[in-house]
Amino acid sequence: MLQGTLDMLVLRTLVTGPAHGHTIAHVIEHSSEEALQVEQGSLYPALHRLQDRGWVSSYWGASENNRKAKFYKLTAAGRKQLVAETSRWRQLVGAIGRVLGEVEG
Amino acid sequence: MRLSRFFRRRDRDADLAQELDAHLRHEIDDYVAQGLSVQEATRRAHLALGSTTRVREDIWTRNSLRPLEGMLRDLAYAARTLARTPGFAVMAMFVMALGIGANTALFTVVHSVLMKPLPFADPDHLVMLYERSVDGDYPFNVIAPGVYAEWEKGAHSFERMAIFGSGSYNLSRDSGQLPERIESTRASAEFFPALGVSPAYGRVFDANDDRPQADASVVLSWGLWKRRFGGDKSIVGRTILLDGKTYTVIGIMPSWFAYPDAQTQVWTALHHEIPPQDLVALDNHSFMAVARLKPGVTMRQALSEIDTISHRLREQFGASQPAISPGANMRLLLDDMVHDFKTPLYVLLAATGCVLLIACLNVANLLIARAASRRKEVAIRAALGGSRWRLVREQLSETLLLSAIGGAVGLVLAYFAIHWLVGVRQDIAREESIHMDWIAVTFTVGVTLLSALLAGLIPALSISGRGGLGALHESSRSHTGGQGKTRLRKLLLALEVALTVVLLVGAGLLLKSYQKLRSSDMGCATSNVLTLRLNLPDEHYGHEQRVQFFEQLLTRVRALSGVSAAALVNVVPGQGYGGDNIITIPEHPPLPPGQLQIARRRFCDPGYFAALQIPIIRGRTFTDQERIGRADKVIISQLTADSFFRGEDPIGRHLVVDVGLNNKPQPYEIIGVVGDTRYLISMPPQPMMYFPLLSGLTGRAVIVVRSQHDVTSLAIPVQQIVQSLDKDLPVAYVLTLNQLIGASTIEASFTSTLIVAFAVLSLVLASVGLYGVLSYLVEQRTSEIGVRIALGAQREQVLRLMLLDGLRPAVIGLALGLLGGALASQLIRSMLYGVRPLDIAIFVAVAVVLMLVAAISCLVPAWRASRLDPIRALRVE
Numbered sequence: 009m010l011q012g013t014l015d016m017l018v019l020r021t022l023v024t025g026p027a028h029g030h031t032i033a034h035v036i037e038h039s040s041e042e043a044l045q046v047e048q049g050s051l052y053p054a055l056h057r058l059q060d061r062g063w064v065s066s067y068w069g070a071s072e073n074n075r076k077a078k079f080y081k082l083t084a085a086g087r088k089q090l091v092a093e094t095s096r097w098r099q100l101v102g103a104i105g106r107v108l109g110e111v112e113g
Numbered sequence: 114m115r116l117s118r119f120f121r122r123r124d125r126d127a128d129l130a131q132e133l134d135a136h137l138r139h140e141i142d143d144y145v146a147q148g149l150s151v152q153e154a155t156r157r158a159h160l161a162l163g164s165t166t167r168v169r170e171d172i173w174t175r176n177s178l179r180p181l182e183g184m185l186r187d188l189a190y191a192a193r194t195l196a197r198t199p200g201f202a203v204m205a206m207f208v209m210a211l212g213i214g215a216n217t218a219l220f221t222v223v224h225s226v227l228m229k230p231l232p233f234a235d236p237d238h239l240v241m242l243y244e245r246s247v248d249g250d251y252p253f254n255v256i257a258p259g260v261y262a263e264w265e266k267g268a269h270s271f272e273r274m275a276i277f278g279s280g281s282y283n284l285s286r287d288s289g290q291l292p293e294r295i296e297s298t299r300a301s302a303e304f305f306p307a308l309g310v311s312p313a314y315g316r317v318f319d320a321n322d323d324r325p326q327a328d329a330s331v332v333l334s335w336g337l338w339k340r341r342f343g344g345d346k347s348i349v350g351r352t353i354l355l356d357g358k359t360y361t362v363i364g365i366m367p368s369w370f371a372y373p374d375a376q377t378q379v380w381t382a383l384h385h386e387i388p389p390q391d392l393v394a395l396d397n398h399s400f401m402a403v404a405r406l407k408p409g410v411t412m413r414q415a416l417s418e419i420d421t422i423s424h425r426l427r428e429q430f431g432a433s434q435p436a437i438s439p440g441a442n443m444r445l446l447l448d449d450m451v452h453d454f455k456t457p458l459y460v461l462l463a464a465t466g467c468v469l470l471i472a473c474l475n476v477a478n479l480l481i482a483r484a485a486s487r488r489k490e491v492a493i494r495a496a497l498g499g500s501r502w503r504l505v506r507e508q509l510s511e512t513l514l515l516s517a518i519g520g521a522v523g524l525v526l527a528y529f530a531i532h533w534l535v536g537v538r539q540d541i542a543r544e545e546s547i548h549m550d551w552i553a554v555t556f557t558v559g560v561t562l563l564s565a566l567l568a569g570l571i572p573a574l575s576i577s578g579r580g581g582l583g584a585l586h587e588s589s590r591s592h593t594g595g596q597g598k599t600r601l602r603k604l605l606l607a608l609e610v611a612l613t614v615v616l617l618v619g620a621g622l623l624l625k626s627y628q629k630l631r632s633s634d635m636g637c638a639t640s641n642v643l644t645l646r647l648n649l650p651d652e653h654y655g656h657e658q659r660v661q662f663f664e665q666l667l668t669r670v671r672a673l674s675g676v677s678a679a680a681l682v683n684v685v686p687g688q689g690y691g692g693d694n695i696i697t698i699p700e701h702p703p704l705p706p707g708q709l710q711i712a713r714r715r716f717c718d719p720g721y722f723a724a725l726q727i728p729i730i731r732g733r734t735f736t737d738q739e740r741i742g743r744a745d746k747v748i749i750s751q752l753t754a755d756s757f758f759r760g761e762d763p764i765g766r767h768l769v770v771d772v773g774l775n776n777k778p779q780p781y782e783i784i785g786v787v788g789d790t791r792y793l794i795s796m797p798p799q800p801m802m803y804f805p806l807l808s809g810l811t812g813r814a815v816i817v818v819r820s821q822h823d824v825t826s827l828a829i830p831v832q833q834i835v836q837s838l839d840k841d842l843p844v845a846y847v848l849t850l851n852q853l854i855g856a857s858t859i860e861a862s863f864t865s866t867l868i869v870a871f872a873v874l875s876l877v878l879a880s881v882g883l884y885g886v887l888s889y890l891v892e893q894r895t896s897e898i899g900v901r902i903a904l905g906a907q908r909e910q911v912l913r914l915m916l917l918d919g920l921r922p923a924v925i926g927l928a929l930g931l932l933g934g935a936l937a938s939q940l941i942r943s944m945l946y947g948v949r950p951l952d953i954a955i956f957v958a959v960a961v962v963l964m965l966v967a968a969i970s971c972l973v974p975a976w977r978a979s980r981l982d983p984i985r986a987l988r989v990e
Contacts, residue, residue: 056172076135
């Protein structure tokens with residue numbers, strides 16, 4: 009996975025509501041139709057990094073199968089960050105696409 | 114942010130562990146739901162997540178501040194290392210605390226007294242004006258009021274200038290309070306404006322109050338107002354009685370204001386207090402002047418201006434008034450106030466600096482010894498890739514910890530030391546401004562860090578200086594080991610000894626000069642002599658009444674049981690200047706122009722010489738008949754006779770002097786010659802002349818009472834007699850003559866005592882250092898000595914060998930120190946009394962003491978070496 013994209017994907021996942029680490033990993037994998045494999049070992053450092061930057065907040069709660077789990081929630085700053093990152097990503101993808109498009113012919 | 118994360122990372126780690134655990138459980142749940150066995154599910158879950166420890170470490174590192182963490186670890190390690198040798202650690206901390214504490218205390222005093230700006234407006238523009246004395250002995254002499262008046266008229270360099278003088282008043286009894294003698298400053302109206310201070314309450318005097326015809330006004334000091342008037346603000350506008358006259362209190366100065374000195378309790382208007390005819394003399398040097406320079410005017414310009422005026426006056430009137438000063442002088446007000454304390458304070462600061470340096474060297478020395486015993490460990494660590502910086506850092510953390518604790522304790526010590534010092538030395542100028550402030554604390558922190566660096570860097574650099582392999586080799590055969598380190602230690606030791614010797618030399622010189630000072634012959638009886646001062650106010654006492662009072666007082670005091678002798682004099686020996694006069698001798702040809710004959714003036718009753726046991730060398734003392742109107746006799750001191758009547762008999766000759774009778778010079782017949790006395794203990798005797806107190810010319814007197822034994826018990830009865838003669842008359846300065854003299858030697862006593870204490874402390878430190886080095890040396894050479902003894906070396910030979918080895922650095926240090934001491938003694942020249950800076954006896958004594966102490970400290974380890982059992986020594990390997 010590209011550097012920095014994990015952060016963006018995590019933030020995107022949290023748009024639909026708070027989730028804990030396990031859910032986040034699986035949601036990313038499901039939504040990408042298993043194309044993206046989240047390395048679980050790097051998920052948690054990423055979550056902590058996002059929290060330190062103030063883009064997500066966390067709380068302990070009960071999960072869907074009634075286990076204790078730490079939930080992450082998108083903050084206002086995180087939402088803004090997600091918008092910014094998404095548009096930057098779109099530009100990047102567009103640019104790369106334009107470059108590749110010429111070779112395709 | 115990062116810092117809070119750093120300190121809360123333990124909590125966060127626990128949190129993370131739970132979170133990861135929760136993740137695993139969810140994962141297992143999923144796999145179990147897919148139908149796997151719990152075991153297999155667990156295995157897969159762990160596989161998917163990878164190492165939880167790695168994740169936790171990852172976040173842990175991200176949350177930590179590397180340098181801070183390293184430092185904390187180093188400090189913890191240092192603490193453990195120090196705790197292993199608690200004796201050494203406590204000693205080192207104690208020594209550091211003493212050194213840092215003493216430095217902080219002295220720095221605080223030096224900074225507060227010598228450097229802090231005066232609390233006046235724009236103090237850099239405030240100067241004191243002086244005249245140069247005719248003989249050139251006093252470049253900063255007090256000024257004559259007539260000269261001041263000319264300066265004021267002719268000088269344009271000053272924004273304002275003010276003249277002032279000291280005086281004292283009897284503050285009358287009121288509302289149940291006893292009468293009291295208080296010191297005052299009489300100042301012209303410009304005095305407070307020139308300083309730029311305003312009163313706390315009320316106002317200060319203006320030109321209108323500063324006139325002979327004005328109503329009497331007085332400004333109170335904060336202290337007097339609080340103590341005597343209970344801090345009642347309504348005192349402003351009310352009247353008090355000074356010398357029996359009514360004065361209106363117009364203002365109260367703020368508590369910090371203590372100028373010209375802390376003794377001043379009231380300020381009065383000069384021109385109201387002193388009749389105009391007394392303020393015109395060009396040659397009566399008894400006033401001070403303070404002035405504020407105009408902006409942009411330099412001191413040099415201002416000085417040349419008043420100097421020119423003084424020159425002109427000298428040219429014009431010098432022929433008829435030979436005591437007119439030939440020139441003016443000037444210095445900054447701050448310099449003027451602290452002038453006498455500069456050298457002693459800097460000397461003390463230098464001494465404390467030396468002590469701290471010795472302490473650091475000592476700690477460094479002990480650490481090198483310890484480093485030597487850890488040589489193998491260090492070599493192995495270096496071989497395993499321990500970086501050199503890491504080892505240096507460890508050493509530095511250790512000394513940092515030592516000196517930080519030492520510094521903290523030192524700060525507390527300094528606080529108490531300053532408290533004590535301010536209590537003991539009330540005489541220091543600006544004593545009220547001595548406080549510990551953030552500058553002092555910053556200084557402490559700086560000194561602490563510096564000490565840590567000094568004590569830590571020397572051993573740190575020495576441990577890591579050599580390649581690891583060499584050290585491993587070296588330490589495998591201990592009798593060849595540690596040569597370089599030993600040399601370093603000996604060098605440090607020599608330095609330590611040198612500094613100690615410098616301190617010892619200084620201490621010896623100051624102590625000897627203090628003893629000389631205390632044993633100087635005052636020229637009169639000093640033990641069991643009580644002095645009490647009083648001043649009969651002119652308002653109530655004319656010449657007749659004064660004489661009547663004095664005679665009644667003497668008769669009654671002499672009748673007290675326990676009184677061996679009692680007398681009256683206006684100024685006792687040791688009390689100070691007391692006034693002088695120009696004398697002419699009608700029997701002699703006139704003196705060549707520019708030459709003056711001056712003698713100190715005293716007034717005493719006929720029994721004074723007998724009472725103070727001042728010998729009458731020729732002639733006689735006064736009689737009771739030589740009193741008002743018939744008091745035309747004078748008694749001179751031996752020195753007066755020697756100076757002005759060389760080779761002739763002074764008895765029957767005359768002195769023509771103006772001592773206040775009709776305000777013109779009168780002839781007085783010399784009837785006796787008496788022994789010399791000192792006006793100050795630290796000054797050689799001056800020519801002196803005595804006039805009869807029964808002339809009634811002065812109302813100022815000191816009652817002198819001598820007794821066979823404890824004379825202080827007579828103080829109360831004598832005061833009761835004074836009270837019964839005049840209930841409004843206060844008695845002041847009730848002191849024994851020895852106390853009076855002691856007060857003027859407090860400076861010398863204080864400085865010499867402290868320096869001696871510092872020197873002794875250094876000597877102890879140096880001897881500990883010597884002992885440590887030689888013990889270490891003996892340990893290093895155990896097997897060598899064993900071999901020597903086994904091969905038949907005599908035990909005395911071994912003893913001598915080791916002793917010489919240990920004493921060599923002491924001898925080198927001694928030589929260096931004596932040299933340094935000779936240089937340092939030149940710097941304290943101005944503090945010495947009756948001792949030459951290169952006093953051979955002191956230098957010899959210091960050398961002997963040092964060698965003795967060094968020999969004793971070396972003897973124990975050397976003796977131990979000579980008693981070595983060769984078999985056991987060789988088995989050490």
